[in-house]
Amino acid sequence: MKQMHVAIVEHFKKPLVLREWNIPNPGAGQIVVKTEACGVCHTDIHAANGDWPAKPTLPFIPGHEGIGRVSAVGAGVTAVKEGDLVGVPWLHTACGRCEYCLTAWETICPSETFTGYNTNGAFAEYLLADPNYVAHIPAGICAAEAAPIICAGITSYKGIKQTEAKPGEWLAVSGIGGLGHLAIQYAKHMGLKVIAVDIDDGKLKLAKELGAQATVNAKTGDPAAQVKKLTSGGAHGVLITAPSLSAFKQGVGMTRKHGICVLVGIPPGDFPVPLFDVVADCISIRGSFVGNREDLAEALSFAAEGKVKADIELQPLSAINEVFTRLEHGDVPARVVLQFQ
C-alpha cells in the first residue's frame, strides 16, 4: 500500500501527530483528491479537542477546506473526471432523498457526514470525497485562494443571504475575523451597505479598507445604539460571526424593526433574548450553517471574478501544531492555509 503524509488526531486535546498513512482507494461512487491546499478553521481545533457533542472517532484526520485535483475515480462516477480541480467541503455527503435534501437544505440532512470530522479530511496529501458534493473550482482562482472560500466564504455568504437584506439596505457584520472580512466583501458586491462591528481598531481599519461604510468599536459605548444611530433605525440584516455571547446580545439590539439577525458563530453557552423588543419590533433571529452546493458555486464565482479575496498566510503541513496554538491565541491573519508540494 502506498503511503502519504498526514497530520492526525490520535488523542483529544493532544498535538496532532505527523505520520505516514495509507493512501485511500476510491470505492464505487467515490473519488480520491490529491491535496494542493487546505485552510485551517477554528472548527478543526474543536474537532481535535473533542469539544462538541458527537465527538469524532479516533484516530481521524481534520481539514475541511481542502482543494486539489481528482487523482482517481471509482466505478460509476460521472460528475467529475481525473485532473479536475475540486474542493472537499465540510458537507462530505448527504442522503439526497430526505425532505431537507429535496429542498436544497442538504446541510441539515440527518444522514450527512462531515469532512475532517467523521470522515477523514485534508490535513493529508490525499483524501476520499463524494463527487456529488465536491466544489468545482472555477478558473481564475488558485487552490490556496479557494480553500477559505469553501468554508469561511460560503458560511458568510449564505449567512448574508439568510438576512434577506436587499441592495441598498444596511448589513451589520459583527466580528471582522476569518468570516467577517469575507462577509464585508460579499456584502459590498451584493449591493449592501456594510457597518462593521468589532472590538479591535485594527480590524475595523481593515473593514474600512474592504469597503465598510461605517464602523463601530463595541468596546466604546453601546454598539447597538451606535448602529441604530448610524443606520437611522438599525441594520436590516445583522450577521454575527464573533464567537462571543455579548456580540449575540448586541446583534439583536442593532437589528432594525422587521429585520433579521443571523447567527453563524458557535460560542459555547446561551444568550438571553430581550423578548419585548423581539416581539414588538417583529425581529427574526435565525441560525445559518455553511451553505448548500448552489451557495458554494456562487461563493466561489465571486472569488474567481476577483471580487472577494481571503487574507491568507501559507504554511506547510508540518507546521500544523504551531498554527493551532497561534489560532487559539488569535495570533493569525484571517486564514492560515496549508500548502502541499
Add this chain to the structure above:
Amino acid sequence: MHAMVLHRLKTPLKWMELPDRAPGAHEIRVKVLACGVCRTDLHVVDGELPNPQVPIIPGHEIVGRIDAMGHGVTDLELGERVGIPWLGHTDGTCPYCRIQLENLCDHPLFTGFTRDGGYATMAIADARYAFPLGEVGSDVATAPLLCAGLIGWRSLVIAGDARKIGFYGFGAAAHILAQVAIWQGRSVYAFTRPDDAKTQDFAKSLGAVWAGGSDQASPEPLDAAIIFAPVGALVPAALRAVRKGGRVVCAGIHMSAIPSFSYDILWEERELKSVANLTRKDGLDFLRLVPEIGIKMKTTVYPLRDANQALADLRAGRFEGAAVLTP
C-alpha cells in the same frame, strides 16, 4: 416478462415476451400490479415530445411490488409496494438539482419515455426515485395518483392560493385535483369539451360549483385556472376567465399551438406559467395528504394486452376519470 412495446412512433404497441433483467446498482425490480394510462403516453406514441426514443415500454404511473433489489438500495425492502413515477432519474448535481428544481434537471430520465416503463408485467426503476406506498388504497386506484395526481398537485401549488379555481379539461388529473382543491376549501369551476354534459355532470358530482363547456365564459372571475387539456386555444379562454392579477397554469407536457391573442387579456398583471415534470418533494407532500383527503378515484380497467384500446379510448374521451392497465 411480457410488455406492450412501442417499436415505431405512431404505430400500435406490440405484445412481446422479453427476458427478465436483474436490477443494477441502486435499482429495484417490481412486479407490476397496475399501471395508469396518461395523456403523456399518447404524446409518446405520437412522437410529439422532443427526442423520442424507441423501442420503449410506455407507462409512468406504476404501482408494483419489489421482487429484486440491486446493490446500494437502502430505504426500501423486498415485498414492499412502491410507486414509480415519471421522474425516473436526475443527475443530482446540475444547477437545477441544486436549487430544488430537479424537475428541470439537465440530465434526467423519464419513466416510459427515456427509460422503460410499466406497460409490462415487470419494471426496473432507480430506487431513489420510487415512492413507498404502504398498503392503503387499491393498486388500481393508486396508479393514477402517480402522474395525474402528482403533476396535478404541482400545478395546484403553482396556481397559488386561489380560492376560485378553474380546470380546463376534466380528465384523470382534474378529477383528482378537483377533490384536492375542494378538500382545501376552494371553489372549483370545471370547463369540459363543449356540450359534454356527461363530464359536466361528473364534475358536479365531485363537488364543482359550476361546470360548463370551455367555449362558455366563466360565471365569475377566477383567481386562477389550470389547463389540463392539450389544446392551445384554451390559453386565451383561460386568460379571459381569470381576474386581474390572476394566474393561468398549463399543466400538460404538450399543447397544440396557442392562437395569438390581444394583450389586454394578459394585461393587468395576469400570469401565464407552465409546469414541467415533478420533484420528489411534490410526491412526498402529495402522497402524505392522499389518505387524509380520501380521494374517490374513477377508473376504467383494461388488461395489459388491451393497452392500444385504452389509448384509443383516451384519445376519443370515451371514459370518465383514469384508465388503468393490469397485468
